[in-house]
Amino acid sequence: MDLFSEHSGVLDAITIEDGELYFMPRLPLPSQQDGAAVLERLLAETAWRAEAITLWGKQMLQPRLSAWYGDARYRYSGMTLEPQPFTPLQLEIKQAVEQASGQRFNSVLLNYYRDGQDSMGFHSDDEKELGRNPVIASVSFGDPRTFILKHKRLPKTVKLALGDGSLLVMAGALQHHWRHGINKEKTACGPRVNLTFRQILV
Numbered sequence: 324m325d326l327f328s329e330h331s332g333v334l335d336a337i338t339i340e341d342g343e344l345y346f347m348p349r350l351p352l353p354s355q356q357d358g359a360a361v362l363e364r365l366l367a368e369t370a371w372r373a374e375a376i377t378l379w380g381k382q383m384l385q386p387r388l389s390a391w392y393g394d395a396r397y398r399y400s401g402m403t404l405e406p407q408p409f410t411p412l413q414l415e416i417k418q419a420v421e422q423a424s425g426q427r428f429n430s431v432l433l434n435y436y437r438d439g440q441d442s443m444g445f446h447s448d449d450e451k452e453l454g455r456n457p458v459i460a461s462v463s464f465g466d467p468r469t470f471i472l473k474h475k476r477l478p479k480t481v482k483l484a485l486g487d488g489s490l491l492v493m494a495g496a497l498q499h500h501w502r503h504g505i506n507k508e509k510t511a512c513g514p515r516v517n518l519t520f521r522q523i524l525v
């Protein structure tokens with residue numbers, strides 16, 4: 324199955340076993356804003372929250388800020404996130420992502436990595452409201468961070484640098500067989516905002 328055959332030439336397929344990955348170094352936006360301008364607006368216009376997580380029985384804050392926007396309620400890591408309506412900028416980015424991928428999305432999770440100490444633990448985006456083989460489109464602005472995929476059964480790791488303005492699409496059986504995450508950086512690193520567009524089945 325190739326969901327994106329019509330879009331080859333726009334998105335590059337990254338060969339990976341047990342799943343599908345597509346990449347575009349720079350997603351063109353209708354307004355042609357550059358990444359720095361988009362980052363500044365996302366930082367200012369998003370209602371960022373520090374979510375609590377329970378790790379080894381202890382309450383602590385997630386090592387990043389996040390926000391959930393769109394048309395659907397979502398349960399994520401044991402939290403229920405009440406959505407706020409898409410902002411005009413999010414809608415512009417969503418439209419560009421839909422154009423590039425040929426897929427539709429009704430929700431977005433935004434993550435703000437304030438510096439190199441912020442991170443995202445390894446997980447699969449496999450909540451049942453995403454359906455069996457979800458298509459998740461991830462757009463990044465700001466300093467590049469390394470996106471790491473680890474196979475659940477095989478000793479395989481794939482690393483991708485997600486730079487300013489890039490689009491990564493995860494699809495097929497990927498979430499069944501791989502976990503992904505963002506580690507802390509050893510060297511100083513500036514802010515990065517990542518938007519993961521999802522289609523929540525309602």
Ligand SMILES: O=C(O)CCC(=O)C(=O)O
Nearest residue numbers: 432434448470505517519
């Ligand atoms: O920041 C990233 O690139 C990863 C985000 C992610 O995995 C998620 O939001 O589920």
Ligand SMILES: [Fe+2]
Nearest residue numbers: 446447448503
């Ligand atoms: Fe994820």
